[in-house]
Amino acid sequence: MEKLIKRICITAAIAALIAIGTFIYHFGLGFASNIGNWGAVGDFFGGVLNPTFALLSLILIAYTLMQNKKALEQSEKAIEQGTKAIEQNEKALQVSNKELELTRNELANSSKALEEQASLLAVQSFETTFFNMLELHNKLLSNIFYVRRDFSEKIIKELKIDFIDDGSANAKNLNSVDSLNRLLYAMNSAHSRTGFKVSITSIFDIFYRYENKVFGSYCRNLYQILKLIKLGIKGFSEQKKYSNILRSQLSNQELTLLMLNCTSPQVDEGQFRELIIYFELLEHLDFINITPTDQSPSFFRVNNPTINIDSEIINAYIKLNDDGKLLKSAFGQNAIFFQYCEGKGYI
Structure with a gap:
């Protein structure tokens, strides 16, 4: 973009120099003697440089539009990629949530199994003591x-x-x-x-x-x-x-x-x-x-x-x-x- 602007500016300067050089070559230097000559000078430069500057401006505008279009396309691609990334992140989060839920369920099941095991061991320990004391009861009775x-x-x-x-x-x-x-x-x-x-x-x-x-x-x-x-x-x-x-x-x-x-x-x-x-x-x-x-x-x-x-x-x-x-x-x-x-x- 910067190179194009420089080229356009150089082209515009060269066109202006050519127009001024041509004018001096044919009409020489000096001030016009009446207002009509001043108008003719303006018409000359306007007729010669305005189309050139307009063309250069059109080229610059067209190039700018093309660049904006590319930028928009790139932005759309970036947005699309961002949307896909967000969807993938959502899917990853869903998978992660499911894994966490499964982990929680496994931990809950493990905790419940441990509680049941502890309860069973407590009952077994109680019954061992209970029946040993019953045996002692019978011995004391005898x-x-x-x-x-x-x-x-x-x-x-x-x-x-x-x-x-x-x-x-x-x-x-x-x-x-x-x-x-x-x-x-x-x-x-x-x-x-x-x-x-x-x-x-x-x-x-x-x-x-x-x-x-x-x-x-x-x-x-x-x-x-x-x-x-x-x-x-x-x-x-x-x-x-x-x-x-x-x-x-x-x-x-x-x-x-x-x-x-x-x-x-x-x-x-x-x-x-x-x-x-x-x-x-x-x-x-x-x-x-x-x-x-x-x-x-x-x-x-x-x-x-x-x-x-x-x-x-x-x-x-x-x-x-x-x-x-x-x-x-x-x-x-x-x-x-x-x-x-x-x-x-x-x-």
Whole structure:
């Protein structure tokens, strides 16, 4: 473009010089004598140079238009290329977004898989501990052995009675269940020999002081199993599955011992009893409700072995709402218990 402008300017200068030179050659130098001669001079130069300058201007304009056209074409190509680049970038972004989404999904799936794996490992770890403690529970139960001991004389002296019968004369075996039978039989014997004037809870407290080493570790292990279930498993329905496994192994003698054990203030501050209520562990206890008479108030009689239980002990395993209605109990759906609740107006 710059070269063309220079050439046009040079051409215009040469044309002007030729016109001036020609004029001087034919007419010489000097000023015209009248206005008409001045007009003729102007017409000469205008007629000679104007077409030349007009042609050069036309050439320059045409060239400029051609250059503008090329520039526009190049701009259109650049815009088209830019548009294609933007479309490609959009496609690349879409692909990138899909890849990110897939990556997110994979991470989410991986995270979920890790959570499931961690949950499975936690359940496996819990079950390993749970069944090991169940095995220990059975070992502790098998190690329970009770016969009338020398310190039974201390119990007799403390209660001011003449004798405690542990039923050993009728015992056929010396296994753990038979030992529990003798222990509960001895408690009931002591209870009856006081004329039922001393509560069974007080009787148990005395036996607890002297005979705790017979059954203490067994009860403490059972408490730890229930605590493990409640803290180690989420959701009551899942917890109940494991507590039911434990409950299915408990004999009537064990349930009776647990009921007495967990009402004793010497054991704890009620934490064990709360767990028994929470898991409804006494639902299958074999007992009946003895209606009150003029001579005696209402009480419960546990079967196998026979032992009389005060209503206060049963009430210790009941939770009522603010309206005095049954909210939850350790006896679950036990029919005898529901008859008692109906009589008390709890349901």
